[in-house]
Amino acid sequence: MTDSTQMPAGFAAEPDPTALPARPWSRRRALLRALRHRSLSLGLVICTVLALLAFVLPLLITIDPVAQDPMTTFSPPTATHIMGTDAFGRDLLARVLIGARTTILASLSVVLLGAFVGTAIGLVAGYSGGALGFGIMRLIDLLLAFPGILLALTVTAILGPGLVNGVFAIAAILVPVFARLVEGATVEVRNLPYVEAARCAGASQLRIILRYILPNVMSGIIVLTTTWLGIAALWITAIGFIGLGVQPPTPELGAILNDGQNYIMLAWWITVFPGLFLSLFVVSVNLIGDGLRDELDPTLNRG
Amino acid sequence: MAGYVLKRLVAIIALTFGITVVAFLIIRLIPGDPVIAMLGTGAGDKEMIARLREQLGLTRPLHEQYFVWIGQVLRGDFGYSYANQQTVSSLIASSFPATAQLTLAALTISLIFGSAIGIIAAVRRNRAADTAGMGLALICMSIPSFWLGLLLILMFAVTWPIFDVVGGTGLKGLVLPAVTLALGTMGFNARFIRSSVIAALSQQHVVTARAKGVPEMRLFTWHVMRNALLPILTIVGLQIGQLLSGSVIVETVFSRPGIGRLLIQAILAKDYMTVQALIMMIALIYALSNFIVDILYPVLDPRIAR
Numbered sequence: 001m002t003d004s005t006q007m008p009a010g011f012a013a014e015p016d017p018t019a020l021p022a023r024p025w026s027r028r029r030a031l032l033r034a035l036r037h038r039s040l041s042l043g044l045v046i047c048t049v050l051a052l053l054a055f056v057l058p059l060l061i062t063i064d065p066v067a068q069d070p071m072t073t074f075s076p077p078t079a080t081h082i083m084g085t086d087a088f089g090r091d092l093l094a095r096v097l098i099g100a101r102t103t104i105l106a107s108l109s110v111v112l113l114g115a116f117v118g119t120a121i122g123l124v125a126g127y128s129g130g131a132l133g134f135g136i137m138r139l140i141d142l143l144l145a146f147p148g149i150l151l152a153l154t155v156t157a158i159l160g161p162g163l164v165n166g167v168f169a170i171a172a173i174l175v176p177v178f179a180r181l182v183e184g185a186t187v188e189v190r191n192l193p194y195v196e197a198a199r200c201a202g203a204s205q206l207r208i209i210l211r212y213i214l215p216n217v218m219s220g221i222i223v224l225t226t227t228w229l230g231i232a233a234l235w236i237t238a239i240g241f242i243g244l245g246v247q248p249p250t251p252e253l254g255a256i257l258n259d260g261q262n263y264i265m266l267a268w269w270i271t272v273f274p275g276l277f278l279s280l281f282v283v284s285v286n287l288i289g290d291g292l293r294d295e296l297d298p299t300l301n302r303g
Numbered sequence: 304m305a306g307y308v309l310k311r312l313v314a315i316i317a318l319t320f321g322i323t324v325v326a327f328l329i330i331r332l333i334p335g336d337p338v339i340a341m342l343g344t345g346a347g348d349k350e351m352i353a354r355l356r357e358q359l360g361l362t363r364p365l366h367e368q369y370f371v372w373i374g375q376v377l378r379g380d381f382g383y384s385y386a387n388q389q390t391v392s393s394l395i396a397s398s399f400p401a402t403a404q405l406t407l408a409a410l411t412i413s414l415i416f417g418s419a420i421g422i423i424a425a426v427r428r429n430r431a432a433d434t435a436g437m438g439l440a441l442i443c444m445s446i447p448s449f450w451l452g453l454l455l456i457l458m459f460a461v462t463w464p465i466f467d468v469v470g471g472t473g474l475k476g477l478v479l480p481a482v483t484l485a486l487g488t489m490g491f492n493a494r495f496i497r498s499s500v501i502a503a504l505s506q507q508h509v510v511t512a513r514a515k516g517v518p519e520m521r522l523f524t525w526h527v528m529r530n531a532l533l534p535i536l537t538i539v540g541l542q543i544g545q546l547l548s549g550s551v552i553v554e555t556v557f558s559r560p561g562i563g564r565l566l567i568q569a570i571l572a573k574d575y576m577t578v579q580a581l582i583m584m585i586a587l588i589y590a591l592s593n594f595i596v597d598i599l600y601p602v603l604d605p606r607i608a609r
Binding site for chain 1: 449
């Protein structure tokens with residue numbers, strides 16, 4: 001073989017979309033390729049900026065979301081109050097930033113809780129199969145037959161208004177969604193030769209599930225978690241907007257928007273700014289979700 | 304075919320039974336005494352408490368309560384709404400038409416505009432129109448409907464008053480709520496139809512037709528769209544349920560007298576008889592529309608029945 005037929009050293013850097021990660025360093029290359037993904041990087045940039053605004057900025061400047069000032073009620077956006085003030089003269093910027101923190105943390109709790117419990121149920125149902133798996137999955141199908149947001153609203157109302165109850169109610173809606181995905185994926189890999197090999201080698205059932213099955217269903221879980229993070233943010237604010245979420249004076253984006261509706265003819269800024277922040281957050285999460293789906297789940301249509 | 308229909312039929316009967324059980328349990332899961340919770344702690348009317356307790360049959364074992372309740376439901380008796388001082392069935396009958404109108408209008412808007420955007424994006428794949436269309440679809444899916452509703456109210460009540468903003472029931476009052484409700488579903492449909500058309504475009508028979516010189520227009524309407532639009536039918540069933548539950552928020556924002564607003568009012572007023580009936584009704588409509596789609600699909604696409 002002559003030198004001319006060998007690939008030049010620089011050629012290896014050319015990304016090949018069909019190549020499987022074969023060597024340790026190609027994992028880093030996969031990360032670099034993922035970052036070149038347009039929607040993924042755009043989503044990450046927007047999401048980082050919003051997270052800095054909600055989590056870091058309040059540490060650097062002193063803002064008080066509940067301090068009332070009767071002298072400046074319903075002030076439109078000015079230099080001192082960039083987003084204006086509400087009916088109690090509270091600074092809307094402070095309320096939006098602190099409220100966004102509550103909304104984001106609540107949405108994260110929802111998806112993490114729902115994904116964790118749903119994955120556990122899905123793994124058990126899929127791995128055990130038989131009557132137990134069948135019974136669990138029929139129950140899951142039944143729960144999926146109810147439109148989610150309705151059940152979440154009703155469960156929150158029954159548990160009593162409050163953010164924590166809202167989080168639990170929406171997480172409960174997510175459990176069957178994750179269980180269905182994980183169960184399907186588990187059934188697919190359950191009897192593959194490498195799992196069989198682990199079983200023959202004497203690995204315990206728990207070890208087989210966690211060490212050999214879970215990593216294979218993980219990419220689907222990550223994509224679903226991102227997709228549902230956006231929906232969870234919309235639902236948690238919807239619950240706040242209806243008045244079943246956090247109770248005043250604690251700020252939360254949905255609760256602020258409820259306030260905005262009451263004064264909509266008087267003060268447009270109370271409606272516009274919190275909604276803008278929320279929409280940007282959901283857009284960024286959905287962009288990340290789309291990018292992750294393209295990168296992690298080649299079985300889904302790439303379009 | 305007969306076996307397929309039978310299987311779907313058994314599934315929907317089991318599902319209907321399950322839905323009634325869940326709806327039944329909703330009231331029984333209320334912590335504490337549901338009768339006190341429903342009437343409020345201030346309600347000292349002994350006679351009313353006793354009447355409600357008997358109506359709910361709370362003194363009997365749970366399975367007996369279920370059969371008593373389901374017997375009432377089958378006779379069209381969903382109980383009495385103390386918050387509204389009328390029977391739940393008459394409440395539903397008076398508010399259902401507004402919601403049906405809203406849901407159908409939103410479904411139509413989301414299918415027409417979603418198809419348009421999706422088809423254009425698929426045909427102009429990876430070009431500016433595709434990026435713009437898919438960006439728009441993503442934004443539509445991300446905007447909370449209640450915020451969009453408020454923005455539209457802000458826009459059309461203050462600056463450009465051509466539509467009835469709140470409480471309208473005619474066509475002028477339908478436009479803004481229907482657009483608000485449709486937007487998220489429209490974004491989803493645009494993305495779905497785009498990938499469906501792209502999949503159809505790459506099929507062998509389309510490639511063959513193009514190779515033998517079928518005109519592009521005829522190729523598109525005859526060979527591509529027939530295959531691409533069929534999968535949409537499967538999601539329409541799901542979307543009726545989603546739009547029905549979305550109407551809960553939209554009707555509240557626009558003060559439209561439908562079952563969505565009725566449900567929120569019932570939830571806030573702890574009027575659990577109404578909540579129970581509405582949850583059950585919406586879930587049944589959802590299940591039924593999926594069933595109809597399941598039955599219709601093999602008629603339109605004979606490959607499924609096998």
